[in-house]
Amino acid sequence: MNTLKTTDQTPPANDAGVPPAPPEAPATSVRVAGREVFIRSGYVKVKLGGELPEGVEVWRDPGRPAGVGFAGRRAKPDWNYRFGSEEVFRTFVAKWVDGLRVRETAKAERRAAAAAPHGCRVGDVFRSCWGYEQTNVDFWQIVALRGRTQAVVRRIAAERVATAAMSGVCTPVPNRFLDEVRHPARVVRLVAAETPRFKVESYANAYRMTPTVEAGGLRTYEATDWSSYA
Template sequence: MMRFAPSRDFYIPKDSVKIADKAGDGLVYIYTSAKGRPAAIAFHGKAAKPDWHHSFASADARERKIREHFEGRRRWAEWKQERCDERKKPHGFEVGHVLYASWGYEQTNIDFYQVTKIIGAYMVEVCAVSQISADKGDEPWMTGKVVPHLDAFTGKPMRRRVNGRSKSVRIDNVRTAFLWDGRPINWTGYA
């Protein structure tokens, strides 16, 4: 059975007046409701469903809501652009930098990766390295601390894109590796 997916035109009342925001992607249609009250329906971008659809006590209240909608869409577009720009910043990683990934369920696993090659402004090649125990002897049962064993590679090199915003590398769907600060990292092994 085919699903009914209405287009934007389905929601727009007849005899409505279109108001578009010149500085953003907001779009509002104003009209008078069946009860004679000022009403409006708002959209953004290419969205088929409305962001909101209200009737108002006065035309001033409707204008306020329209202004808020346009300002909100502009703020959202600015935030999205800032975030996109942050992600595209050069990562600043260098060959030899060490990354760590902390992951696990009911236990904390630690993996270390060493940057082996810089590939352009947004990509690096990382390779898993082994770890050395950094326990002091006073850790609780089934816990400990580890540090990376530099240049002791245990896996094959992987090409990964660097997230410039968080200075991280996504290893797989479970692990994200962050720049290591040089301190021993805690692990647990309860499972």
């Protein structure tokens, strides 16, 4: 069972009657003004085990299963409840802290991925598939790189072959750029991943394609299925 220990917030006074300096706060703790408004008189701070995300605090009524929990740099509590039993209270706090840890880990992984080198180069081709009840396929090519995370991309043509009514396959044609007036170049943020990508629209991403054949500076790519109901 998870243990929740309360801590005495007032250190014992020395011979001169002056309380000693409080211990140095751990790196994950933050002091957020305004939280005291939500902490009821008589509540004591709960000592939580393990490494905690930033700003996590739990205060409770020592005589009954009621408490309040804070996280991050927020002054307002994540929760402020009275529970039916001590067991329910402890289980709730444990699950809440575990959830915060999971989200903190996910954030750290996203930050690391954003800072990682994307490995893309000028000439790389990306594919975007999107649509509702049909599959639209667009191809993009990197024409310039900007800094560590950005690239300039342009739409390129595709060779399309119908294989059935209103459906078929298409392959990108590198360096055959579409009309720049209708399809201007874009500056995009490359996301480093096993397959680098960038956002085309709010509803679609474009993913880097791996050439099936690369010889003499020419690249050949796999065919992609498309469909249309128009």
